[in-house]
Amino acid sequence: MQKNIFLIAIAIFLYSCESVNENHQQESILSYPEKAKAMNIYEVNIRQYTPEGTIEAFLPHLDRLKNMGVDILWVMPVQPIGVKNRKEPLGSYYSIKDYTAVNSNFGVLQDFKKLVTKAHENQMIVLLDWVANHTAYDHHWAQEHPEFYNLDSAGNLQSPVADxxxxxxxxxxxxxxxxxxxxxxxxxxxETDIDGFRCDVAGMVPNEFWKKAIDSLEATKDVFMLAEWDEPKMHDAGFDMTYGWEFHHLLNDIAKGHANADSLVAYLKKDVEKYDSSAFRMYFTSNHDENSWNGTVFERMGNAYEALAVLTATVPGMPLIYSGQEAGLDKRLPFFDKDTIDWSELAYEDFYSRLLLLKHNNPALWNGAFGGSFQEINKPQNSSKMLAFSRKKDDNEVLVIMNLSDSTQSFVIDKNYTGKTYQKGNNPELTVTFSENREPLAFDAWSYMILTQNSLKDK
Structure with a gap:
């Protein structure tokens, strides 16, 4: 019986309701990072997104992504790929032969401009993946400006990392x-009116450069900047958001039983001390690197996957969704070759739509200092397996109770929360009140409950 109750609770959290558009209207008069306070991010792999592997073939998906609640499109590099020393057969997206051109396999510049225009029409912003640390060996700078490169003792170009x-x-x-x-x-x-950049291996490039670059970009347009690096120094250089690599590795370890709920709480407390409250942190269960080299979410996380995805959307930080996760991507996409995401079944689209809506509608879950802080609300005897936390912003509160183990666990709510009534997810018609007698609740393996009070949808 208890199992059925919590399966129902999980399903109710994924209750469908309309998104709130007022936020987008207000954001138009703000600047970044505040403009992105309630946003999420979605990584677009053009090569693998469709059978054609083109920008034009991707465009019809924009309406679907808008309906799913996506705010930021991070588009992997679209520039021509180097031929010299290419890793066959198609090469790495990150081996760029010409910074200001479009890979002919993906289309033409006008196609990319259409992508940006349609994204803006759908109230989404576009970040282009930028590779500042290195170029292809046959980039024109190699001939025109060899002084731009670190050369070996014989005066030849050299790679930044051995492989x-x-x-x-x-x-x-x-x-x-x-x-x-x-x-x-x-x-x-x-030329294309993009809204910023996701900067590849940003910490391998001196902060002195990033400070100058971001100041110069800001003088041209208000931009949002994401650094692929997990150090506070990137925010000192002007980046709005950094990767939560350590958090991601911790999620993988939790799924394997090598870490637990206590480990997660310790990480979040340490991260608050390490990073300024204004810093946005990006959390994820997958991305192009993880999928290609370390495995799908089902390989790495198994039955823990949904619970860990919920964590990326409810702890302080911005959640990332990788291309195909909403379709239940269950294969590793090759990094140097063509493959295609199977869109025949959108198995997780509803799941992600509800997660993104939950974040939009609850200021407590917003990014950086615009959201509420993480507060553990219970320390039960089985605290290594059960996680319960609250995030509160003004009169909005979100409670998350989660079993981070592969066995059934019991949970008794803190007495400070008894007698209070919460909505299940964002649905005002479905509520729960914790009784004064504090009867133990049973949570199946990797199950969770999300409760809210006074979300934007209520007002």
Missing amino acids: WTDVADLNYENEDLHQAMINEMKWWIT
């Missing part, structure tokens, strides 16, 4: 490189 044999390391001690790279980035803003 990155298809890319040549750039030399940021050369001040002329700084301006040349900034000019390339600004070209995309002025």
Whole structure:
């Protein structure tokens, strides 16, 4: 009986209701990062998204993504890929031969402009993946400006990392490189009206450059900047958001039984001390690297996957969804070759739609200092397996109670929460009140309950 109750509770959390559009109207007069306070992010892998693998073929998906609640599109590199030292057969997206051109396999510049225009019409913003640390070996700078590169003792181009044999390391001690790279980035803003960049291995590029680049970009357009790096120094350089790599690895460990709820609480407390409250942190169960090299979410997380995805959307941070996760992507997409995501069944689209709606509608779940802080509400005897926390912002509160183990667990709510009535998810018609007698509740393996009070939808 208890199992059925909690299966119903999970389903009720995923209750359908309309999104709130007032936020987008208000955001238009704000600047980043505040404009992105309630946003989420979705990674677009153009090569693998459709059988055609083109920008044009991706465009029809934009309406579906808008309906799912996606706010930010992070588009993986669309530029031409180097031929020299290419990793066959198609090469890495991150081996860029020409910064200001579009890979002919993906389409033409006009196709990308259509993507940006349609995204803006759908009130989404677009970030282009940017590779500042290195270029392809046959980038025109290699011939025109060899001084832009770190050369070996024989005066030859060299790779920044031993197994990155298809890319040549750039030399940021050369001040002329700084301006040349900034000019390339600004070209995309002025030519295509993108809204910012996701910057590949950003911590391998000096902060001195990023400070100059971001200041220059901001003088052109208000931009949102994401650093692929997990260090506070990136925010000092002007980045709005950084990767939560450690959090991601912790989620994988929890799924395997190598870490637990106590580990998660310790991480979140440490992260608050490490990062300023204004810093946005990006959390995820998958991305292009994880999927290709370490496995699908089902390989890495198994039955824990849904619960861990819920965590990425409810702890302080911005949730990322990778291409195909809403379709239950159950294969590793090759990094250097063509494959196609199977869109025949959108098995998780409803799940992600409700998660994104929950975040939109509850200021307590918003990003950075715009949301509520993480507060553990119970310390039960089985605290290594059960996680219960609250996030509160003004009169909005979200409670999350979760079994982070592969066995049934009991849970007794803290007495401070007895007698209070909460909505299940965002549905005002379905409520729960914790009784004064505090009867133990049974949670099946990896099950969870999400409760809210006074969300935007209520008002």
